[in-house]
Amino acid sequence: MQKMPNWADVVLVPVLSLVLAAIISAIVILAIGHNPIDALGIMVKGALGNSANVSYTLYYATNFIFTGLAVAVAYHARMFNIGGEGQAYIGGLGAALACLYIPWPHWTLALIGGGVAAAVFGAAWAAIPAYLQAKRGSHIVITTIMFNYMAYPLLNFLLNGPIKAGGMEPATPSFAEAMHLPNLSAILGAVGISFSDRGPANFALIIALLACVFVWALIWKTKLGYETRAFGESESAAKYAGIKPTKIIMIAMLISGGLAGMMAINNVMGEAERLVLNAVEGAGFIGIAVALMGRNHPVGILIAAILFGILYQGGAELSAELRIPREMVTVIQALVILFTGALDNMVRMPIEKLFVAFGRKGAN
Amino acid sequence: MDLLAFFDIAVLDGTVRLGVPLLLACLAGLFSERAGIFDIGLEGKMLISAFLAAGVSFTTGSVWLGLIAGIMASVVLSLLHGLASITFRGNQLISGVAINFFASGITVVAAQAWFGEGGRTPSLSGAARFESIQFPGALTRIRDIAKADLPMKVYSELLSGHTIIVYLCILIVPFVWWTLYRTRFGLRLRAVGENPGAVDTAGISVYRMRYSAVIICGVLCGLAGAYLSTGLQAGFVREMTAGRGYIALAALIFAKWRPWQALGATMLFGYLQALAIRPDILERAIGIRVQTQVLDALPYVLTVIVLAGFVGKAIPPRAGGEAYVKER
Incomplete structure (x- = not known):
């Protein structure tokens, strides 16, 4: 029985969850002695005020699209991949190795080579947990949590030893000039739109959008995607239909790890143009919130990623202007995960009841 | 090579100090998971308790008030986890993730608003901290201990000089064992994690049993967190739990959800942590320099090996992670 119409499930419930998260966030900001409306104004202005700010917002959104898609693909196979953070770290390692040791003559080739290396490394980091599952x-x-905690010491070791550049900082040398990806201002400039070149948004945004299309096609338009969703809905039914669990788990997790790893195109190849120790900055974890909020659909993830991009960039302004620490964003992120994920039924059940009640009236 | 260096008294002493918060968190997870509620939010509960314990201790000057505040904060998060996973039958893992992020963020935001020191509390001293208890006749000065003979070293450094929470911990493992395996409550708790339907049929409320387990989990996590900021260290700093909640979770699996084995596993992981901060001793013991990063990663590597089933199979409580829906 359909308890409520589709639009309520796709729009109403998530929006109500977000409103709840926003109310609690506002209470937190009030409690630490600031005006939530002012704070919101500063965040929006800081994230969208001018094209340099928009560039930062889009840069963060690009990271979150990759990690959000990573969580979503695994989720369709009912795998909860919390390892996006570690997979993105190792993906960064792959991209860095490819860019440091292979002299790509042009950035397009570096993009392909580095991107593939990032995806392969990310997928490899997801492969062992997937196999064990x-x-x-x-x-x-x-196991994915454990692999997150192994990724950091591994990079810490490599960046302080074998692949360290000279100097005090734990980082690799910069990649060669020819490999630098064009930034958003150069891309938009080519089609005649003027855009600030002071921000970090770069060609990776386009790859991220392509990844959204890829995931949509994969999950909803291919046999593999159908099998994955069938497996995610009911493992036993899928088995009876001849779907092999091992195959689905492995492929879903490899794609998931690969997508998380490909975040390196943005932060390592596009922005830093070298590998630094703290390259991922929690984006792997934000992917969980993004996927939950976007209901594991690429369109939803795109919207959620941009929202979190605004939050993340706006949060930076918030800490500069009101001295509210950036961790406020983590609080909001937690509340979004809580209300759209764990407390989903709290929002959903009353609405379902309402619809059932009104539905009966309509039938009479 | 000097294998005896592995048993260096200073490292063993560090094992106890660093193992205690792991043990408390591990036993917290044991109660929750034995009742069928997965809890990856141990980390967040410890963190919020560490923060509030330090904050309240500093403000009131009493570490006991701080301890109570820390435990209460941890229990509040536990109840939230219960609300999400027991009452609203939400995904327990997602709830745990949310709790960890919430604690990670709110502690820094609140600490900044409260003390304005960049997300930390001021240093604690005197009655705002758990002082170490010196046994009668124990040596306290490092130089004296270095010169003493072995029994005196063990007595002065390893046995004496810990805080009250560490000594309480000696009693806690047998107590947990007794509660789980020798009381009616423990039997019901274990049953509710294996076959909640049967427990319900016997006329016992599954919800009440699970909520009790979750509250006990909160109290123990609170104790662990308060120990970190007011016993092990003198004040709260951001992210001071540093993954201990996850190591405790790893230890819980390593111990296959049993209390005595949990003691062994947490002390093993505590030992690795103690060794990681003394690379000189490790170098003396095996003759070559080991990267500290290897030691940082070792608890997680060990856990994956255990999870892979190479050291016996770790089977979690059967109803773990599933919400119970009462038949009507």
Whole structure:
């Protein structure tokens, strides 16, 4: 029985959850002695006020599109991949190795080479947890958390030793000039739109949008996607239909890890143009909030990623102007995960009841 | 090579100090997961308790008030987890993730608003901290301890000089074991994690059992967090739990959800942490320099090996992670 119309499920419930998250966030800001309306104004202005700010917002959004898609693809196979953070770290390593040790003559080739390396490294970091889940039933959540904690010491070791540039900082040398990806101002300039070149948004945004299309086609337009969703809905039914669980878990997790790894196109190749220790900055975790908020659909993820981009960039302004720490964004992120994810039923059940009640009246 | 260096008293002493918060958090997770509620929010609960314990201790000058405040904050987050995963049958893992992020953010935001020191509390001293308890006759000066003979070293450094929470911990493992395996409450708790339907049929409220388990989990996490900021260190700094909640979770799996084994696993991980801050001792013991990053990663590597089933199979409580829907 359809309890409520589709639009309520896709729009009403998420929006109400977000309103709840926003109310609690406002209470937190009030409690630390600031005016939430003012804070919102500063955030919006800081995120969208001029084209340099928009560039930062889009740069963060690009990261979150990759990690959000990563969580979503795994989620369709009912795998909860919390390892996006570690996979993005290792993806960054792959991109850096490809750009440091192969002299790509042009940025387009570097983009392909580095992007593939990032995806392969990210996927490899997801492969062991995926295999252990598929073959030995080790819980994917715990193993991916463990792999997050292994990624950091590994990079810490490499960036302080074998691939360290000279100087004090734990980072690799900069990539060669020819490999630098064009920034958004150059891309938009080519079609005659003027856009600030002071921001970090770059060609990776286009790759991220392509990734959205790829994931949409994969999940809803291919046999593999159909099998993945069938498996995610009911493992036993999928088995009866001849779908192999091992195959689905492995492929879904490899694609998921690959997408998380490809975030490196944006932050490592596009922005820093070298690998630094703290390259991912929690984007892997924000992907969880983005996927939940976007209901695991590429369109939803795109919207959610831009919203979180605004939050993230606006949060930076907030800390500069009101001295509210950037961690306020983490609080909002937590509330979004809580209300759209864990407390989903709290919002959903009353609305369902309402619709059922009104539906009966309509039938009479 | 000097294998005896592995048993350096200073490292063993560090094992106890660093193992205690892991043990408390691990036992917290044990109660929750044995009742069928997965809890990856141990980290967040410890963190918020560490913050509030330090903040209240500093403001009131009493570490006991701080401890109570820390435990209460942790229990509030536990109840939130309960609300999400028991009452509203939400995804327990997502709820845990949300709690961890919430604690990670709110502690820094609140600390900045409260003390204005960049997300930390001021240093604690005197009655605002758990002082170490010196046994009668124990040596306290490092130079004296270095010169003493072995039994005196063990007595002065390893046995003496810990805080009250550490000594309470010695009693806590047998107590948890007794509660779980020798009381009616413990039997019901374990049953509710394996077969909640049967417990319900026997006329016992599954919800009430699970909420009790979640509250106990909150109290123990609160104790662990308060120990971090008021016992082990003198004040709160951002992210001071540093993944201990996840290591405790790893230890819980390593211990296959049993209390005595949890003691062993947490002390092993505590030992690795203690060794990681003394690379000189490790170098003396095996003769070559080991990267500290290897030691940082080792607890997680070990856990994955255990999870992979190479050291016996770790089977979680059967009803773990599933919300119970009462038949009507």
